[in-house]
Amino acid sequence: MKSIFPYGLILFLLACSSTELAPSLRRPALSNNINVERMLLETAISEMMNGTDIIVADDAFVNSSDLIIERRLQSSGRDFDMPDHFRLWKRGESCLLEHVESGEMKNIEELNCVKNTN
Amino acid sequence: MVLKLVVIASIFLFLSACGGGGGGAPAAIAPVVVPPQINGREIPDVSSFDAASFESPDYYEAFCENPRSGTTDLQGSLLTENYWLRSWTQLFYLWYGEVDYQNPELFDDKLDYFDVLKTNGLTPSGAPLDKFHFTFDTEEWEQLSQSGVSTGYGMSFITLNASLPRQVYIRYVQPGSPAFNAGIRRGSRIIEVDGADLLNGNTQTDFNAFNAGLFPASSGESHAFVMLHPGDASNSSFSMSSANVVSSPVLAQEVITTASGKVGYLMFNDHIATAEEQLVDAFTDFQAEGLSDLVLDLRYNGGGFLAISSQLAYMITGTADTTGKTFESQVFNDQHQVLNPFSGQTLEPLPFLDETIGFSLTAGQALPSLGLRKVYILTGSGTCSASESVINSLRGINVEVVQIGTTTCGKPYGFYPTDNCGTTYFSIHFRGENDIGFGDYAAGFSPANTNGLVGELVTGCAVLDDLGNPFGDINEALFATALQHRLTMTCPAPPVATIFAVEGLSLNVIERNNLQQSFALDNKVLGMPK
Structure with missing residues (x-):
């Protein structure tokens, strides 16, 4: 009997890579899209x-896959909270935003992403 | 009321029926009152004032005169909000025993009531003990941003004199910001904003122009400015567009080579999350340079994450002086000596942190350190809170601090900002104490030769801020004095009053009041003179 295992493995790996x-x-956005993309984020x-x-x-x-979010008013002088961290991911053609602390992921369809090779 | 009576009557009948089966005389039964409720919570009884009685603040919490939709707020009244303030203050305020808890019914504005719920005590020098008692609209307080990002031009300015003619100068600009690209620099003076005369304009139209131009509401706004830059003979006119500017908490870093060793200079302006990475980078460089001394510039640093102060103090000294020592302990009022009443955790002192904790670097990395037993710290009235903790904590472990500049703001305290009904209240909840239990510097730290009212005296020299020279320049007055003191242990003659030196001129102006320095909201709204 001919095993179908190798074909299955190939399909699985292809699926994983995609x-x-x-x-x-x-x-990096076209200059007239900067505000639009920023607002999307x-x-x-x-x-x-x-x-x-x-x-x-x-x-x-644009220069980093990571973003730190904290209170806009900066501080009450002595702060004990920790900031929130977000990370941008690419999967296939999708651009995903992760809230690192919670693990929540969100697809941002209109955003243009490239893999970070740094 | 009708419902209440029915409930009472029903319970009475029920209990009477139960008691009737046993024969003999019925037992005495007290009526049971079931208070009216909303969403499972008892509606607070505010029908009469008992000066000696304090319910838990939980009892009144979120019963609001104007409940917010989409929240857990319930319909209450101004009075329930006032009662919450009274109970919250009595439970958590550091000086809760010194408050005159007036009848909440006497106040028709909750903010007016909050204002009186504080101590009227004075420091030994006669200044108010509690200078930090204020509120924010909760929606505004909870706004978020990318670390260090704010809408504007990337320039920090100071109003040296609010009376006419006004004197508004630039303290610093962020590299790469619209202000930087427009040629604005430290010491530039703002003359006009959108055609309004900032020196002498005094109409509502003028103030509207100042506020719209200096504090743009969003990025992409264009406003016209006239400024006089240091060294220029005439004014410059230009327009700037606002942007969401990223500020750099470590604004300047230099290494000066002298005959007696290398001296590092570091301007650190803000304890925000990105500071962790920038400080580690700076101290890694300093460590490689083999510094013999460090001049740490905190003159505009209003504080922030206390853990970053602890990391900074560790990086100045190192393991030998800090192991097993306390950076800062939180001391709450005497009702909370075991548990932090806000986190519920056992009160433990914050140690000197010797590794990253994940603000902007992966947690768990060892910090660099310089092994110094002496540090020069440049200060001003903007040196506040977590910045003052650096001074206090180092003094607490016998690391010598030489203070150059003017008296710090005097905030050994902290808050747990608390929302109720859409207002976030800031009332002092704890004092920070160093390894030897000292935290009594409500009048600030002052260089030892300071004239006039002073705070806790620290070895060093009183010197006015110098807007005429860039940071890290050996001619800048504070840095120059640190270098002088390092060689000769001497100081220049102290200023007779708190005035600034600008381009070699002494201006007879009062240094800015920094009661809420840490909020970076100073000067945010220029009001009409009263």
């Missing part, structure tokens, strides 16, 4: 942070 999760960078992060109002820099995730 869904591989890799740290990602936001593709702000909206996505806000939704993962209970709808809290949030701002990020124009170049958020």
Whole structure:
């Protein structure tokens, strides 16, 4: 009997490679899209942070796959909280945002991502 | 009320029926009152004031005059909110025994009531003991940002004189920011904003222009400025567009080579999350350089994450001086001597942290350290809270601190900001004490030769901020004095009052009040003179 195992293994590996999760960078946007892309990120992060109002820099995730989020008013002088961390991933053609502390992932369809090779 | 009576009557009938089967005289039965409830919570009884009675703040919590939709708020009243404030203060406020707990019914504004729920005590120098009692709208307080990002131009300015003619100068700019790209630098003076005269303009129209131009609400706003840059003979006119600017907590770093060894200079402005990585990078460089001394510039650092202060103090000294020692202990009021009343955890002192803890670097990495037993710290009234902890903690383990500059803000205290009904209240909850139990510097730390009202005296020299020279320049007044003191143990003549030196000129102005320095909201709204 001819085993189908090798074919199954190949299909499995192909499937894995197409869904591989890799740290990602936001593709540098065209200048007229900077605000749009930034707002996409702000909206996505806000939704993962209970709808809290949030701002990020124009170049958020352009040079790093990681982003740190903390209170905008910075401090009450002596703070004990820890900040939140977000990481950008690429899987296939999808751009995924992870809230590191909770493990929650969110697909940002309109965002353009490339694998982080740094 | 009707419901209440029915419930009482029903219970009475039920209990009477039960007692009737035993024969003989019925036992005396007290009526049972079931208080009215909403969503399973008892509606607080605020019908009469008993000055000696304090319910738990939980009893009144979230019973709001104006409940917020989408929250756990319940319909209450101004009075339930005032009662919550009274109970919350009595349970958590550091000086709860010194508060005059007035009748909540006498206040028709909860913020007015909050204002009186504090001590009126004074420091030995006569200053108010509690200078940090305030509120924020909760929605504003909870806003988030990418670490270090704020909307603006990337310039920090200071109002040296709020009366006319106003004197508003730039303290520093962030590299790569719109302000930096526009040529603005330390010591630049703002003359006009969107055509409004910042020196003498005093109409509502002027103030509207100042606020709109200096504090843009969003990125991409364009505003016109006239400024006078240091060394220029005439004003410069230009426009700037606001952006979401990333600030760098470590703003400057230098190594000066002298005949008696290398001296490191580090300007550290903000205890935000990205500071962990930037400080580690800086101290790794310093360690490789083999410094003989360090000048740490905290003059504009209003504090932040206390753990970063602990890491910083460790990196200055190292294992030998810090092992087993306390960086800072939290001391709450005497009702909370075992557990932190907000976290519920056993009170444990914060040690000197010798590794990263995951702010901006992977947790668990060993920190570099310089092994110094002496450090020069440059200060001003903006040196506050977690920054003052660096000074206090090092003094607590006998590492010599030489203070150059002016008196620090005097905030050995901390809060656990607490929301109720959409207002977040800041009331002092604990004092921070060092390894030898010292935390009594409500009047700040002052260089030993300071004139006038002073705080806790520290070896060093009183020197005014110098807006005329860049940070880390050996001619900048504070850094120059540190270098002088290092060689000769001497100080220049102290200033007679708190004034600034700008481009060689002494201005007769009062240094900014920094009651809420740590919020970076100073100057945020320029109000009409009253």
